[in-house]
Amino acid sequence: MTITLITGANRGIGFETARQLLELGHVVYIGARDTERGEKAAAEIGARFVRLDVTDDASVKEALAAIGAAEGRLDVLVNNAGILAAGDIDGPSALRSFDTNAVGIVRVTEAALPLLRKSANPTVVTLSSSAGSFWAVTNPERPEFHLPLALYSASKAAATMLTVQYAKSQPGIKFNALEPGTTATDMTAAFGIGRPPEESARAVVRLATLDADGPTGTFQDENGELPW
Template sequence: MTVTLITGANKGIGFETARQLLERGHTVYIGARDAERGEKAAAELGAHCVPLDVTDDASVSNALAVIESAEGRLDVLVHNAGILADGPVDGPAALRAFDTNAVGIVRVTEAALPLLRKSSNPTVVTVSSSMGSFWAVTNPGRPESGMPLALYAASKAAATMLTVQYAKSQPGIKFNAVEPGTTATDMTAAFGIGRPVTESAKVVVRLATLDADGPTGTLQDELGTLNW
């Protein structure tokens, strides 16, 4: 069985990604900041739940310790937890955005590396965004160019760069970032836009189920590699 951990997976794209990977036979651990909501989601799906707050070192360490004790390894890690940070732009808001969307990736990845190294096909997927692509936000033909989400965009640029740098420093593990497409979730509710999570989760699942010779160090959407 492929052992998979998905952060922020009690709802939205993370929840649907968990469902689709369970259908493929994965043993899925839902990481959730709210343990009660995580347990409810896990029970609905037939998955496992680990309390996991990506902004808390102890929480991250405890979650990976649970997986190590139960499974002895980790095959797939999906960094899905994130915040939109669409309110007033100030120092505290910036710290929250980067702590969740970028520093959280470092916390979880570093804690997971020993378990990923025990896998025969270790794979890490970062749910990033083309809002973090300089190419996209400066291209008048792209919708990203008209969305002033400074903290979200900057923190997602950091998330993608972390993915590329981890791919370079950990050549035995595949690291890829994904733009899942504009999706109707709690994060986009205020904008009234987005397609069903089932479609966007498919993009994440594709990168989470790569063969051993699959690509690494890329930012991709459903059509392939994106400029950024």
């Protein structure tokens, strides 16, 4: 059995990724900061729930300790939790954006590393964004060129760089970042755009089910590697 943890998975792409990986036979832990919503989501698809708030060190450590006690290892980590951080640009907003979208990745990954090292095929997938790609945001032909999301874009650039640096420092574990595609979720509701989450989740599943000799240190979308 493949043991998988997905953060922020009580809705959207994370929830759909959990459902698809369950269909492939994974034991899936849905990590969510809201216990009621997380338990409801897990029960709906037959996953397991663990309370996990990526902005809280104690919560993260307790969640990984619980998985370790129950399973003894972790095979796949999907860093999915994130916020859009639209609106005013100020210090508190910047701290909130980076705390969730970048520092949260560090908290969860560091807590998960001991369990990932016990896996025969450890894999980490981080949901990033081409909104954090210098190549995309400076290209007038790309939709990211027109997105007024400075804090979101900057924090996602950090998420991609963390992925590359973890891949370099942890050669026994595959780390890849993903642009999942514009998706209609609660986070993007204000824009009224995007495809169904199940379509974007397929790209997450592809990276979450790589063979042992699969790529690492990449930034990809559903069609392959992207410049950034």
